[in-house]
Amino acid sequence: MDPCTYKRYHIHGHDPRQYLDHYFSEKAQMVFAEDSLIFPIENLRKTFAAGHIKGGVLLDLSHSSLIHHLYSACEFFKDIIVLKIQDRCIMEVKRWTDKRTGAFHWGHAAKLHVDIEGKSHRVEDKEVKLRSAIQHVVKCDLEKENMTEPIVLPPADCIISVGLLNVISKDQDDYIRYLRKFSGLLKPGGHFILIGCLGVTYFTVGKDKFHAFSYDEEFARKALEGAGFIIDDCKVKKRTNVSDLSDYNGVLFIAAHKKY
Template sequence: MASSTHKLYHVHGCDSRQVLEDYFADKPEMVFAEDSLIFPMEQLTRTFTGGHIKGDILVDLSVGPMIHHLYAACEFFEHIIVLKVHDRCILEMKRWLDSRTGAFDWGHVTKIHVEMEGKSVQLQEKEEKVREAAQHVVKCHLEKENMTDPIVLPPPDCIISVVLLDVISKDQDDFIRYLRKFSGLLKPGGHLIMLGALDRTYLMIGKDKLHALTYDEEFVRKALAGAGFVIDDCKVKKRTVVSDRTDYKALIFIAAHKEK
């Protein structure tokens, strides 16, 4: 299947629950734990506990109905506003946030995070902290000037974006355009935390093959500088996963701030 015929995440959609089952579930055949759970959570915990990134509002612009990347953030921001491009994704997130029957079980992730923090916190207490912070899940329209139209968001102190730019960008110009759009949401001096995959061409969600933009570390660094960001931290982790469900060669984690 040629790259041009792969499905586009924001155009064609995908099964939101399947995203969780394929890449985040607690089951023996789920081989992505080290790359999709441990590495992001380690980097986010390290970054936030450094004490430089905190504030009133954090906006999450990430792929799928993920929760795990918000565990560290909820300790440092009063309000987390989650933006999603698909209604099914919003419903899946709200199912967990509202503790509804049938919600995805993030208990294994809660345990991992509590152990990383090294605090004597009950697992249920930690999950409630996330739920209290992430009360707002809002539909996002990527191509509108105001992506949350008709809602106007206050400029956030920080944006977290996990993999979304990889799967909505048809080419590198698209990546730069969306990155500048994200920058426009932020306060001057605000922070952007990004996680992406290097040299990837596709990812599988169930039986659907989704497009992924192919890029390297040099491109991301130049794109961020061009969008007015200064990189404060960058970590690259080589792939450890053996699976044909996606073909990235490494993960990249970046924390940056927007020049005033």
């Protein structure tokens, strides 16, 4: 398939339930758990446990309808505001937060978090805590100066972004431009946690292939530093699974803070 014919997530959208089933479910045939769930959750837990990332407002700018990465954050922030490009993704997140019938089951991700914390009996408490912390799920347009117009967001203490820059960026210039927009949402000294795929050119949802921007660790580091961030921690995990659903070769975790 010609990469030029790949669909674009923020233009064409995709079925968020199919995406979650492919890459984040607990189904036996879901082979991505080490990369998509375990590696990010372990690093998020270590990062937040250090105690210096906390505050009033956390913004989540992540791909599709992901929430697994917020289980650690909800212990350290009063309010979590989730920003989504696609209406279907908003509906999928709200289906979970409102405990509606048919919501995607994230219990396996909650269990990973509490197991790492050594509190395996607190799965239900963790789910309640996260639902309570997610105060708003808001539609955004990344091309607008105020991406949540007419809503004006408060300056954030922290932003977490999982996979979004991979799928919305056409090239290096796009990546840097979006990264600077994200930085503008943060308070001086605020923290930015980036989780993304390395070396990826496509991902598959159902019968459709979607574009992904391929970059390496060196580029991500330079882009963050150029956008005014100081990198506090960086981890890379090489891909271990076998699947043709996506061609990424590794997963990147970076924790950084915005210069004062």
